[in-house]
Amino acid sequence: MIHGRTLNLSQLTLAISAAFISGTTAAQSPDANHETLVVTGNPLQMTEVVIDADQLDKRQANDLSDIFRADPEVSIGGGSSVSQKIYVRGLEDNMLNVTIDGATQSGNIYHHQGRLSIEPELLQQVEVAAGAGRATNGPGALGGTIRFKTKNPEDLLRNGERYGAW
Structure with missing residues (x-):
């Protein structure tokens, strides 16, 4: 003082x-x-973005670019939904630890296609931790981590329903 x-x-x-x-x-x-x-002094805070199912519904997300539309640290490259690649602070998704329900998404689907194909309507939550730092980010998280959590079957039913069909 x-x-x-x-x-x-x-x-x-x-x-x-x-x-x-x-x-x-x-x-x-x-x-x-x-x-x-x-x-x-104040400890440095990790940049973490959490997108929940309500936010996804409000954005009417159809693909990866719609999911991350409001987050400036995440950009999506590629034209169609099958060729989209995720970039966090300019680092491609092969330098990120990308998981869906805890399962690591590694490798490419096919030559020029992105390595991640997911339906936004089935997502319950998306967490993005930009930048290296946490040990809990797992291996390969040089640029950060993206965690996708999908909805449970009960989340797809209306209130009071015990089963559903299309």
Whole structure:
């Protein structure tokens, strides 16, 4: 706290401040008056986006580009729904850990097609954690992770229904 103000500083600034303070206190006499400096910091927050079934319904998502339409960190490349590829912060989906209900999606479907084909109407939730960092992201998560969670059969029934058919 400097003259009644609290400072929020980054970790690098904290390290430089600590080195400066320790260097200046060693050069001063023990009788000198010292100001009290309290430095606080906030931990870095991971960027995580959660899209639930209500948001997907409101967006009327038909393909991957509709799912991630409102998220600026995720972009979709490719024309048709079968050739779409996911990019998180410019990194292609082969540098991401992409899972559907916990099952890792690896490899390509076919030569020029994307490696992920999913029906948005069957999704309950989509989680995107951009950037490397968490150990729980799993292997291959250089650019982050995308977790798709599909609906349970009960989620597809109306209230009070015990079975359904098309």
